[in-house]
Amino acid sequence: MNSIISWVGGKKALRELIYQRMPKDYGRYIEVFGGGGWVLFGRKPDASMEVYNDYNADLANLFRCVKERPLALLKELNFLPINGRDEFNVLKKYLEKEEFTSEYLREELELAENCLSPLQFEEIKSILIENATMSDVKRAAAFFKLIRYSYGSGCTSYSCQPFDIRKTFHLIWSGSRRLKDTVIENKDFEALILQYDRDNAFFYCDPPYYQTEGHYEVEFKKEDHVRLRDTLKQCKGKWLVSYNDCEYIRELYKGYYIEAVTRINNLAQRYEGGCEYPEVLISNYDTAERLRDAPMQIGLFDLADGFYNTDSDLKRPCEI
Numbered sequence: 001m002n003s004i005i006s007w008v009g010g011k012k013a014l015r016e017l018i019y020q021r022m023p024k025d026y027g028r029y030i031e032v033f034g035g036g037g038w039v040l041f042g043r044k045p046d047a048s049m050e051v052y053n054d055y056n057a058d059l060a061n062l063f064r065c066v067k068e069r070p071l072a073l074l075k076e077l078n079f080l081p082i083n084g085r086d087e088f089n090v091l092k093k094y095l096e097k098e099e100f101t102s103e104y105l106r107e108e109l110e111l112a113e114n115c116l117s118p119l120q121f122e123e124i125k126s127i128l129i130e131n132a133t134m135s136d137v138k139r140a141a142a143f144f145k146l147i148r149y150s151y152g153s154g155c156t157s158y159s160c161q162p163f164d165i166r167k168t169f170h171l172i173w174s175g176s177r178r179l180k181d182t183v184i185e186n187k188d189f190e191a192l193i194l195q196y197d198r199d200n201a202f203f204y205c206d207p208p209y210y211q212t213e214g215h216y217e218v219e220f221k222k223e224d225h226v227r228l229r230d231t232l233k234q235c236k237g238k239w240l241v242s243y244n245d246c247e248y249i250r251e252l253y254k255g256y257y258i259e260a261v262t263r264i265n266n267l268a269q270r271y272e273g274g275c276e277y278p279e280v281l282i283s284n285y286d287t288a289e290r291l292r293d294a295p296m297q298i299g300l301f302d303l304a305d306g307f308y309n310t311d312s313d314l315k316r317p318c319e320i
């Protein structure tokens with residue numbers, strides 16, 4: 001299925017290529033830079049454990065609410081669905097205020113436990129949690145609307161296109177069913193990778209692209225590209241990273257499998273028909289293993305030109 005949101009850098013156009021290149025066997029699938037979760041939503045859920053992660057707390061909260069509180073979220077979304085510039089500005093301000101975070105809840109619970117008798121604490125605990133949960137739903141609804149109402153889903157400027165949010169309600173329902181067994185995390189990539197790394201793990205990483213880091217709310221520094229490579233270097237499991245094709249990234253991942261791929265550039269396509277965007281898929285395993293084993297009547301080299309849609313150095317062995 002499609003994701004419930006568009007997201008800057010979303011991998012809708014690239015995901016078929018990614019599925020074809022996933023390892024044949026793995027016991028846990030971890031999407032490290034989840035964003036809109038386009039690759040996760042499109043893959044068939046299987047017996048493997050599945051993890052969605054993004055360091056953007058609003059994204060993680062939205063997916064948690066879609067998964068666990070779809071009815072409350074729909075109710076909240078249905079409240080005053082105006083969609084005008086004024087509502088957009090109010091939503092933006094509300095989200096910037098950071099009114100209720102899980103850190104805040106933790107502190108409040110700690111304080112209540114220290115100050116109240118155990119009996120009083122038990123009574124107030126559920127109220128505090130209920131309040132926080134309600135607030136999470138409100139925040140999720142505001143964030144969902146902000147994405148839907150903003151230009152290019154960038155959450156910064158109003159798109160000026162009238163849009164009835166109620167048209168998306170079926171997405172919340174199917175999204176909730178799709179995420180029913182998915183673990184939702186809100187961690188920095190390094191902590192997440194270390195936590196979930198096992199021999200049978202498969203990490204799909206789609207970090208902010210080199211020199212386009214500023215497109216996201218969460219700050220991603222130039223040093224973070226190196227930190228990601230160094231974290232992946234230690235991995236017991238398999239990993240696949242997507243990046244923009246540039247000298248810096250090719251040099252950074254020298255010695256790993258690097259495959260050049262292209263896809264239509266959606267934004268540029270609006271102004272310039274046929275504009276393609278060069279990207280690379282980098283991995284620490286042979287991404288051709290799944291295709292090699294698939295029962296096929298055509299040869300692998302036919303695939304390299306057609307099915308693969310790449311200027312393929314895919315078959316080139318790892319140089320490390």
Ligand SMILES: C[S@@+](CC[C@H](N)C(=O)[O-])C[C@H]1O[C@@H](n2cnc3c(N)ncnc32)[C@H](O)[C@@H]1O
Pocket residue numbers: 007008009010011012032033034035036037038039053054055056187188189190206207208209216217218219220
């Ligand atoms: C290119 S987008 C991912 C798009 C996603 N693959 C999709 O299809 O929608 C990169 C994501 O990385 C997240 N991010 C930035 N810094 C991060 C960090 N240190 N750890 C985890 N996620 C981070 C951003 O919030 C952003 O959503």
